[in-house]
Amino acid sequence: MGIVKVYNKGYDPGTGIGELLHTTSVRHAFGMIRRGVADPVELMLAPDDRIVPTALELTRELSGAWVEGGGQRSVGFSFRAVHERDHWTCAYCGRSVSKSPAIEALLATVDHIMPVSRGGESSWLNLVSACKECNNRKADRTPEEAGMALRFEPYDPAVAYRVGGHVELIPVAG
Ligand SMILES: [Zn+2]
Numbered sequence: 001m002g003i004v005k006v007y008n009k010g011y012d013p014g015t016g017i018g019e020l021l022h023t024t025s026v027r028h029a030f031g032m033i034r035r036g037v038a039d040p041v042e043l044m045l046a047p048d049d050r051i052v053p054t055a056l057e058l059t060r061e062l063s064g065a066w067v068e069g070g071g072q073r074s075v076g077f078s079f080r081a082v083h084e085r086d087h088w089t090c091a092y093c094g095r096s097v098s099k100s101p102a103i104e105a106l107l108a109t110v111d112h113i114m115p116v117s118r119g120g121e122s123s124w125l126n127l128v129s130a131c132k133e134c135n136n137r138k139a140d141r142t143p144e145e146a147g148m149a150l151r152f153e154p155y156d157p158a159v160a161y162r163v164g165g166h167v168e169l170i171p172v173a174g
Contacts, residue, residue, distance in 0.1 A: 004029040004053050006038065009061040013041050018057070026052050028155065035087075077124060079110045085155070086129035092138065092148045097131045105133035113154070115140040124156040 003023045011018030024032070026046075032038040033053070040053035088097050088108060097108035111130035114120030117140045128150065130138070138146045 005042075005055040006032075007041070007055060007057045009058045011041055011055070011057040021058075024056075027153075029053050029056055031152075032056060079127075082110050082124070082127045082154075083108055083129045085124075086152070089129055089151075090131040090134055091128035091150050091152060091154075092130055092134040092143075094151050095131055097129060105131060107132040109135045111135050111138060113150070114142060118142075125154050128152075128154050 004026055005023055006021045006029075007018035008021055029038070029040075030053075033040060033056070036059060038056035038058050040055070041057045042053065042055035043051050044054050046052045083097070089095070090097050090106075091111065095106060097106050099108055101107055109130050109132050110127045111134070112120040112122070113126050113128060116122075120126050134148065138148055143150055
């Protein structure tokens with residue numbers, strides 16, 4: 001797994017001068033690009049012939065309070081933080097979930113990927129955002145048993161940045 005540098009907005013590719021915030025994995029770098037959080041500013045050819053980013057620049061400048069202290073900020077674990085990490089999106093059907101949805105089926109719940117009844121823990125890697133409908137359908141089964149594929153992999157966020165109006169959770173590689 002490669003390491004990708006994440007620079008604040010304002011990185012100068014000509015001189016390589018910029019505000020390095022932290023590093024992340026290639027997989028999460030692609031996720032940030034997809035979500036429009038960052039643009040690639042340096043690329044390389046990987047051994048498997050894929051072109052992968054080695055440096056990203058955030059598309060919006062981080063506010064000072066979040067950058068202070070080297071940009072590092074621990075994210076406290078909570079069910080709400082799981083929803084923030086997953087952008088309030090159901091990991092199974094991809095629909096938006098919320099605490100007070102117009103449709104009851106879209107109520108935000110957290111799903112234990114490995115059910116609690118089978119020893120699953122309440123942890124970053126075992127929880128995903130899910131709508132009430134999918135959560136009920138999955139019940140006490142694993143995604144494989146239920147035939148319900150995860151649309152994204154849960155991860156353990158280590159750093160949070162406020163990007164525009166929302167909190168962007170950016171995992172540190174490692
Ligand atoms: Zn769903």
